[in-house]
Amino acid sequence: MLTRKGKYGLKALVYLAQQPAGRLAFVGDIARINNIPKKFLDAILVELRNAGFVQSRKGKEGGYRLARPAEEIMVGHVVRVLDGPLAPFPCASRTRYQPCDDCDEATCQVRHMMLDVRQAIADVLDKRSLAEMRDCAAELEEPLQQQA
Amino acid sequence: MSGQRSIVIVGGGASGIILALHLLQSPSQDLRVTIVEKRPSFGRGLAYSTTLDDHLLNVSAEGMSAYADDPEHFRRWLARKGLGQPADTPYYAPRGIYGDYLEELITTLAKEEPERLRLVQGEVVSITPTASGVEVLLANGASLVARTAVLAVGHDEQPAPPARFAVRMGSAEDTPLDPSAPVLILGTGLSMIDAWLSLQAGGHQGGIIAVSRRGLLPWPHRPGRPMRLDSADIPLGTELSYFVDWFRDLVRETKQSGGDWRDVVDGLRPFNQRIWQSWPASAKRRFLNHTKAWWDIHRHRMAPEIHTRMKDALRTGRLKVLAARVLAVRQEEGSLATDIQHRQTREIETLHIARIYDCTGIARNLEDGSHTIIRSLIERGLARSDPFKLGLDVTRECAVIDADGSASGKLFAVGPLTRGTFFEIDAVPDIRLQCKALAEAFTAP
Numbered sequence: 001m002l003t004r005k006g007k008y009g010l011k012a013l014v015y016l017a018q019q020p021a022g023r024l025a026f027v028g029d030i031a032r033i034n035n036i037p038k039k040f041l042d043a044i045l046v047e048l049r050n051a052g053f054v055q056s057r058k059g060k061e062g063g064y065r066l067a068r069p070a071e072e073i074m075v076g077h078v079v080r081v082l083d084g085p086l087a088p089f090p091c092a093s094r095t096r097y098q099p100c101d102d103c104d105e106a107t108c109q110v111r112h113m114m115l116d117v118r119q120a121i122a123d124v125l126d127k128r129s130l131a132e133m134r135d136c137a138a139e140l141e142e143p144l145q146q147q148a
Numbered sequence: 149m150s151g152q153r154s155i156v157i158v159g160g161g162a163s164g165i166i167l168a169l170h171l172l173q174s175p176s177q178d179l180r181v182t183i184v185e186k187r188p189s190f191g192r193g194l195a196y197s198t199t200l201d202d203h204l205l206n207v208s209a210e211g212m213s214a215y216a217d218d219p220e221h222f223r224r225w226l227a228r229k230g231l232g233q234p235a236d237t238p239y240y241a242p243r244g245i246y247g248d249y250l251e252e253l254i255t256t257l258a259k260e261e262p263e264r265l266r267l268v269q270g271e272v273v274s275i276t277p278t279a280s281g282v283e284v285l286l287a288n289g290a291s292l293v294a295r296t297a298v299l300a301v302g303h304d305e306q307p308a309p310p311a312r313f314a315v316r317m318g319s320a321e322d323t324p325l326d327p328s329a330p331v332l333i334l335g336t337g338l339s340m341i342d343a344w345l346s347l348q349a350g351g352h353q354g355g356i357i358a359v360s361r362r363g364l365l366p367w368p369h370r371p372g373r374p375m376r377l378d379s380a381d382i383p384l385g386t387e388l389s390y391f392v393d394w395f396r397d398l399v400r401e402t403k404q405s406g407g408d409w410r411d412v413v414d415g416l417r418p419f420n421q422r423i424w425q426s427w428p429a430s431a432k433r434r435f436l437n438h439t440k441a442w443w444d445i446h447r448h449r450m451a452p453e454i455h456t457r458m459k460d461a462l463r464t465g466r467l468k469v470l471a472a473r474v475l476a477v478r479q480e481e482g483s484l485a486t487d488i489q490h491r492q493t494r495e496i497e498t499l500h501i502a503r504i505y506d507c508t509g510i511a512r513n514l515e516d517g518s519h520t521i522i523r524s525l526i527e528r529g530l531a532r533s534d535p536f537k538l539g540l541d542v543t544r545e546c547a548v549i550d551a552d553g554s555a556s557g558k559l560f561a562v563g564p565l566t567r568g569t570f571f572e573i574d575a576v577p578d579i580r581l582q583c584k585a586l587a588e589a590f591t592a593p
Contacts, residue, residue: 052387052428068428077385077426086380095381095398115378122380 006083008036009044010133013078016054017070017134024063044082051081070134076125086122089114152178154294155590156284158272158521160185161193163563164300165250166214166580170587172257172265173215179264179591182292183254184284186271191250193302197318201242202345204451206338208238208369211577212246214253216584225249238371240451268292272521275559277530282558296590299525299540299548299561304517313477313484314506317343322505328354329502332486336360336469338448339507341458344467356467357499359488360508363471366445368455372408375415382419384426388434391423413446420572425544429535436536472497477504514540514565522565530559534568542566546586562586 011034019025027045031038045064048054055067066073080086090098091105092114105111153176157164160183168181183190187197205212213221226232226241226249233239258265270286281295314334315321325331331347333340336358344356375398383394395416399409416423424432435443450458461467471491478485483500490497514522514533522540525531529551534541540561542548547555562582564574572578 050387051383051390052431053385072385072428074385074426077383080380080383081386081390093381094375094377095401118380119378122378126379126384 002079003083005040005044006079008034008041009048009078009082010075011036012041012044012064013048013053013066013073013130014134014137016064016066017073017130018137019065021069022065024057024061024065026063030064047081048078053078053081066130070131071129073130074126075128075130075133076122078130079125086118086125087114088117088121092118152180152295153590154180154281154296155182156282156292156294156297157181157183157300158275158284158297159183159193159300159302159563160187160190160254160267161300161302161563162191162196162250162576163193163302163579163583164298165191165254166576167298167300167562167583167587168265169214169253169257170216170580170583171591172261174587174591176591177264180266180294181264182266182268182294184268184270184272184286184292186269188269189247189251190254190267191252192247195303196243196247196250198247198342198346199244200346200349201244202349202454203243203342204240204454205243205246206240206448206450207575207577208240209233211575212241214250214576214580216580222246222249225252238369240369274524275521275530277556277558296558296560298546298586299522299559299565300563301519301522301565303564304514304519313479314504317346317505317507322503325352325503326354327352330355330500331357332484332499332501332504333358333507334360334474334504335507336363336365337444337507338366338450341366341450341454343505343507344458344461345454348461354502357470357501358467358507359470359472359474360441361471361473361491362441363469363491364441364445365458365469366455367410367449368452369449370408370410370452372410372414374417375402375407375411377415377419379419379422382416382423384423385428386431387428388431388439391427391431392439409446410449417447417572417577421570421578424571425569432536436538525559530556536568538571539565539567539569542569544569545589546582560586 012030015030015034016025027038027041031041045054045056049056052067053073054064056062056064076086085093085095087093089111091100091111099105155171157167164183168183171179171181209223209226210219213219215221231245254267258267270288270290272284273287274285275297276283281293282297284292284294284297331354333343333356340358347356383391395412399412402412403409458467462469470488472488475487475489475496483502484504486499486501486504488497488499489495515526517523526533531548532541532551540548542561543555546560546562546566547557548559548561549555563579566573570582573582
């Protein structure tokens with residue numbers, strides 16, 4: 001399931017994808033603009049750095065930027081790092097599998113269906129890049145700006 | 149030629165044959181497939197030319213069917229030949245028999261469908277794109293005209309330049325050897341095991357030393373239960389260290405619940421191409437430099453009976469494996485003086501050797517490789533090496549990419565040549581899937 005952590009992580013990455021290439025963004029700015037608690041964001045960015053999606057620099061001028069072009073970072077890849085295996089239900093995962101205590105997973109029709117659902121989720125999220133997410137965000141914002 | 153789907157396949161080894169077999173599954177009557185192979189026989193290539201019964205397939209029979217959609221095909225063929233095996237145990241057939249299988253399939257098909265499939269013996273020396281397709285020129289002066297050409301030349305056959313005192317086993321330079329002579333084998337992977345088995349079978353008595361940087365030996369197969377994974381379970385697109393941590397954790401958990409690391413390695417197998425393709429260049433480079441040797445011995449395993457024999461030979465000292473680097477080789481009277489530096493002690497030792505065999509693996513830079521046609525395409529800017537020099541630069545649709553970075557609509561490649569893009573593409577289970585996809589793209593209505 002997409003947790004708050006996954007959602008915040010994606011918002012932070014889209015923000016970084018909007019910055020000019022190579023420029024470092026302050027954690028405080030990312031947190032404020034995207035309405036993310038800063039402590040939580042710190043922890044999320046460390047995980048994203050360990051997985052190789054962002055780079056950081058320490059110090060007063062320090063901050064974060066994408067480790068590679070936004071076109072090359074897939075949304076599904078980020079979600080797996082932050083939230084673990086893509087799974088609509090706890091039992092519909094093969095590695096982080098949590099059995100339900102009230103049914104037999106081998107014959108559970110619900111689980112069977114949910115394994116298909118998660119494959120469909122992976123197929124969508126693994127084909128969308130951060131760049132597409134950023135550009136789609138820009139399209140959403142345009143009509144609002146025209147009204148203003 | 150107009151209206152026809154004509155395809156010239158350069159190379160009649162396993163990749164070329166498997167592509168042709170998948171193409172011919174199409175009912176299309178305007179299909180024209182020509183395979184050009186420089187060896188006298190079709191279907192054998194480098195891997196399946198061996199006649200030694202000890203040279204077994206490293207993949208069990210289900211993985212070796214030539215048809216992606218019919219995994220039992222090879223087993224049924226074996227049964228028809230009186231070589232049937234019980235269905236519940238993995239069977240590692242001799243590689244020469246697999247060559248017989250491919251050869252029989254393709255020659256039978258060429259007889260049945262002479263209009264649609266032609267086998268030509270010869271060497272392709274040039275391929276030139278034309279307005280409507282390609283012109284393929286052979287060494288004997290003949291020329292073939294087609295819509296598309298597919299390169300399926302497979303592995304390089306010559307040792308890489310640093311190993312110039314070394315010879316490839318079975319090549320013309322591999323002249324008869326004194327049975328008591330000391331032999332050095334460069335490499336400690338599955339090719340080394342093949343070479344050692346050939347020496348054994350030829351009655352070689354002299355010492356055999358195998359050397360590689362880390363001295364790692366391949367593991368044996370063992371019956372297990374490959375883990376069922378979906379792509380949704382596997383971290384993609386991360387740096388290498390993140391992936392390796394995930395992998396180690398999964399192996400630990402699998403062992404704790406009574407499984408084996410092989411279950412994880414084999415469970416990942418269907419996703420190896422996707423994992424490789426998802427990685428940033430930095431992760432690929434780190435993997436090649438630091439992790440690949442370790443990965444290979446777990447991924448590329450040997451039949452258990454061969455592993456037992458290897459262990460015996462190591463115990464009795466008939467085979468010695470060293471972790472060392474070859475510094476220099478000098479031709480001295482009666483021997484090759486070979487300086488090696490041991491990895492652990494850093495000590496330098498000089499070995500006096502009668503013959504050095506090159507089994508350092510099959511990846512090498514194509515730009516100075518032994519395939520004339522590949523060198524010529526690169527020199528003319530019609531093709532280029534991939535960034536890691538593992539093979540040719542191709543798209544995920546197998547289209548060859550030229551020096552300027554444009555994908556060709558006429559020139560394609562399959563099999564080990566495409567390793568830079570597909571990585572896991574040396575063995576039949578992967579090659580047949582790749583060939584199926586390309587055949588479908590070519591014959592789509």
